[in-house]
Amino acid sequence: MSMNRRTVVKAIAAGSALVGASVMMPRVAMAAWTESAFKADKQDAAMKALLGSADAADSAEVTLKAPDIAENGAVVPVTVRTKMANVESISIFVANNPNPLVAEFIIPAGTEADVSTRLRMGKTSQVTAVVKADGKLYSAAKEVKVTIGGCGG
Amino acid sequence: MSMSRREFAQLMGLAGAAGLLPTTGFAAKKQSADLYEVPNFGNVRLLHITDCHAQLLPVYFREPNVNLGIGPAYGKAPHLVGDKLLNHFGIAPNTLEAHAFSYLKFNEAAQKYGKVGGFAHIKTLVNRLREGYGRDKTLLLDGGDTWQGSGTSYKTRGMDMVKATNELGVDIMTGHWEFTYHQEEILNNIKAFNGEFLAHNVMITEDALFEGADEYIFDEDSGRVFKPYMMREMGGARVAIIGQAFPRTKIANPARFIPDWSFDIFDRELQELVDQIRAEEKPDAVVVISHNGMDVDLAMASRVSGIDVILGGHTHDGMPQPTVVKNNAGQTLVCNVGSNGKFVGVMDLDIRNGKVQGFNYRLLPVFSELLAPDPAMAKLITDIRAPYTDWLNEELAVADEVMFRRGNFNGTFDQVICDALREQLDAQVSLSPGFRWGTSVLEGQMVRMEHVLDQTCLTYPETYARNMKGSDLKLILEDVADNIFNPEPYLQSGGDMVRVGGFDYVCDPMKPVGQRISEMTLDNGEKIDMNKEYKVAGWATVGARSEGPDIWDVTANYLRDKKVARISKLNTPKLKNVANNPGIAAYAKL
Numbered sequence: 001m002s003m004n005r006r007t008v009v010k011a012i013a014a015g016s017a018l019v020g021a022s023v024m025m026p027r028v029a030m031a032a033w034t035e036s037a038f039k040a041d042k043q044d045a046a047m048k049a050l051l052g053s054a055d056a057a058d059s060a061e062v063t064l065k066a067p068d069i070a071e072n073g074a075v076v077p078v079t080v081r082t083k084m085a086n087v088e089s090i091s092i093f094v095a096n097n098p099n100p101l102v103a104e105f106i107i108p109a110g111t112e113a114d115v116s117t118r119l120r121m122g123k124t125s126q127v128t129a130v131v132k133a134d135g136k137l138y139s140a141a142k143e144v145k146v147t148i149g150g151c152g153g
Numbered sequence: 154m155s156m157s158r159r160e161f162a163q164l165m166g167l168a169g170a171a172g173l174l175p176t177t178g179f180a181a182k183k184q185s186a187d188l189y190e191v192p193n194f195g196n197v198r199l200l201h202i203t204d205c206h207a208q209l210l211p212v213y214f215r216e217p218n219v220n221l222g223i224g225p226a227y228g229k230a231p232h233l234v235g236d237k238l239l240n241h242f243g244i245a246p247n248t249l250e251a252h253a254f255s256y257l258k259f260n261e262a263a264q265k266y267g268k269v270g271g272f273a274h275i276k277t278l279v280n281r282l283r284e285g286y287g288r289d290k291t292l293l294l295d296g297g298d299t300w301q302g303s304g305t306s307y308k309t310r311g312m313d314m315v316k317a318t319n320e321l322g323v324d325i326m327t328g329h330w331e332f333t334y335h336q337e338e339i340l341n342n343i344k345a346f347n348g349e350f351l352a353h354n355v356m357i358t359e360d361a362l363f364e365g366a367d368e369y370i371f372d373e374d375s376g377r378v379f380k381p382y383m384m385r386e387m388g389g390a391r392v393a394i395i396g397q398a399f400p401r402t403k404i405a406n407p408a409r410f411i412p413d414w415s416f417d418i419f420d421r422e423l424q425e426l427v428d429q430i431r432a433e434e435k436p437d438a439v440v441v442i443s444h445n446g447m448d449v450d451l452a453m454a455s456r457v458s459g460i461d462v463i464l465g466g467h468t469h470d471g472m473p474q475p476t477v478v479k480n481n482a483g484q485t486l487v488c489n490v491g492s493n494g495k496f497v498g499v500m501d502l503d504i505r506n507g508k509v510q511g512f513n514y515r516l517l518p519v520f521s522e523l524l525a526p527d528p529a530m531a532k533l534i535t536d537i538r539a540p541y542t543d544w545l546n547e548e549l550a551v552a553d554e555v556m557f558r559r560g561n562f563n564g565t566f567d568q569v570i571c572d573a574l575r576e577q578l579d580a581q582v583s584l585s586p587g588f589r590w591g592t593s594v595l596e597g598q599m600v601r602m603e604h605v606l607d608q609t610c611l612t613y614p615e616t617y618a619r620n621m622k623g624s625d626l627k628l629i630l631e632d633v634a635d636n637i638f639n640p641e642p643y644l645q646s647g648g649d650m651v652r653v654g655g656f657d658y659v660c661d662p663m664k665p666v667g668q669r670i671s672e673m674t675l676d677n678g679e680k681i682d683m684n685k686e687y688k689v690a691g692w693a694t695v696g697a698r699s700e701g702p703d704i705w706d707v708t709a710n711y712l713r714d715k716k717v718a719r720i721s722k723l724n725t726p727k728l729k730n731v732a733n734n735p736g737i738a739a740y741a742k743l
Contacts, residue, residue, distance in 0.1 A: 149404040150693065
């Protein structure tokens with residue numbers, strides 16, 4: 001079967017892919033609960049409000065893909081994936097943003113835990129991906145540099 | 154105006170097969186045969202040029218006296234200057250080679266040995282190196298920064314250099330400043346280029362893919378805009394060549410010209426590509442033509458395995474020998490071949506039984522007086538320049554001292570540009586980017602419009618004059634300093650420190666970002682107040698287009714007015730904690 005990349009991109013954009021719906025739905029259902037997490041101005045507070053704890057174990061099984069230097073701080077592409085079993089959610093934090101919690105993805109049972117999004121970053125910061133699986137928290141982090149650019153030779 | 158012997162020779166189409174011009178002076182005395190006599194070794198010859206910055210004619214180019222290595226780069230190639238560099242590579246001082254590879258006694262030696270580079274001279278040398286080895290066993294690779302840097306490349310949107318590289322016979326290239334034209338122009342230029350344009354690390358954005366970029370990109374599934382690699386059978390061996398474009402193009406240069414493309418180093422993707430090529434194509438050798446810059450190439454060579462040779466550019470380091478980097482799969486040779494057409498790298502490889510068994514390397518300086526110009530190339534260059542000669546040749550001012558740019562901090566030509574910005578745009582202070590291109594003018598020689606263009610010619614030349622707070626100025630200096638002095642090469646973006654006019658500062662390259670710059674002080678002795686506003690003039694804005702006149706006109710107006718290019722005060726920082734660094738010499742403020 002050949003479904004090329006452009007078709008997939010279009011399908012996702014059209015909202016026909018299951019993943020689109022599954023990410024949206026819980027957000028509405030839990031809006032009241034997550035509001036304090038999204039409004040928190042410290043990463044620890046945001047993690048506690050969202051996940052119940054600010055402690056997540058560094059794990060090589062969490063893959064966080066982000067650039068070393070952002071081409072454009074306004075839209076920094078990141079991908080988080082893991083092969084862990086029973087993944088419930090993936091959340092992404094930017095420590096130096098005014099509101100560190102950027103996104104939470106609810107992963108329905110049986111779904112591949114592989115999400116991509118774009119972050120807005122005002123300055124250089126640690127970016128942390130937290131995977132909740134079997135009720136426990138696992139993380140991977142990476143510093144992404146935001147620079148004024150220019151002056152390259 | 155007097156015509157030089159070389160210009161005369163070009164005009165007459167006078168040229169030997171590859172040897173000497175009938176001449177007097179240095180060229181007559183020097184036994185040049187040994188310089189370009191490279192013994193044949195192995196069965197594959199890779200000829201490597203890079204970063205010519207569209208210099209079609211011979212030029213002067215002064216190597217840096219400041220090229221600091223910080224952290225793991227301390228004291229290692231390419232971060233060696235002057236005697237330290239000569240000692241490291243075993244080059245005798247006061248020789249032609251010492252002049253080629255170092256800044257030492259530049260003015261005197263440049264007068265003695267003459268200009269370097271020039272496409273007609275490079276062509277003669279390349280022909281000789283190909284024919285002497287067997288044309289079918291050689292490849293000519295160009296690391297990019299070829300389509301930008303001169304008045305003619307600006308006027309023709311890089312097409313002059315496409316024609317020149319076609320005439321030269323470049324087989325493969327990759328790019329950086331090539332991406333400072335518009336997307337469609339770049340694609341058109343590549344179409345007109347007879348060789349292959351390779352870049353594994355330029356990806357299409359999802360948005361562009363959605364809008365129909367699949368019409369022209371190389372591969373929709375990987376997202377690669379350009380062909381990532383090619384195979385070549387030569388000398389009985391299968392050689393894979395991968396292209397690595399400058400990974401920080403959209404950070405160092407305007408993203409607005411190339412909105413649909415995204416760049417990075419892409420280690421993981423490169424490792425996958427190397428592994429795939431090794432498995433499917435069964436190559437005997439894997440070569441990368443790279444525009445990473447030497448520090449990034451050295452780091453990449455330690456992190457990605459399975460590459461035999463990286464032919465590198467970007468940082469304009471003329472390294473007489475490659476650096477050998479050990480990694481999981483054995484070793485990788487990392488080369489860098491300078492800039493402005495000054496050098497041709499010759500990498501001879503002995504490839505047998507499915508692997509590289511040995512190598513012989515020479516970095517040949519192109520001394521124009523020792524190589525007759527190739528007549529066909531000379532004619533092409535004359536034709537390219539013909540519509541613009543009045544503009545290019547205008548004499549502006551006499552150089553009071555050697556005018557140059559290259560080095561981590563202000564060069565003399567930068568100071569002229571910074572002074573011109575302040576005076577012409579009525580600003581307290583000025584900023585000028587620390588590009589590594591820009592040719593040199595000897596003391597007492599005429600600075601022509603062409604020289605100003607060599608220093609300034611890019612596709613976003615508009616100037617600005619606007620108020621900035623002291624804290625904004627500091628932020629700019631800190632960010633640029635981190636792009637050079639961050640000990641992690643992947644966090645560097647290449648280039649040298651931003652040049653300043655009207656103020657001085659103290660810089661400690663060893664400190665982390667935010668703490669390197671201090672004591673910013675105006676020329677009148679007043680400390681720069683972080684909360685006060687200052688009128689700042691500059692050029693080459695990467696974000697939005699500025700509204701002021703083009704930088705070359707600002708500089709030319711200033712020089713016409715002054716008639717002498719003279720520096721009254723060089724605004725170069727006082728440096729801390731680098732006095733013993735082998736990457737600095739003859740620097741006054743330590």
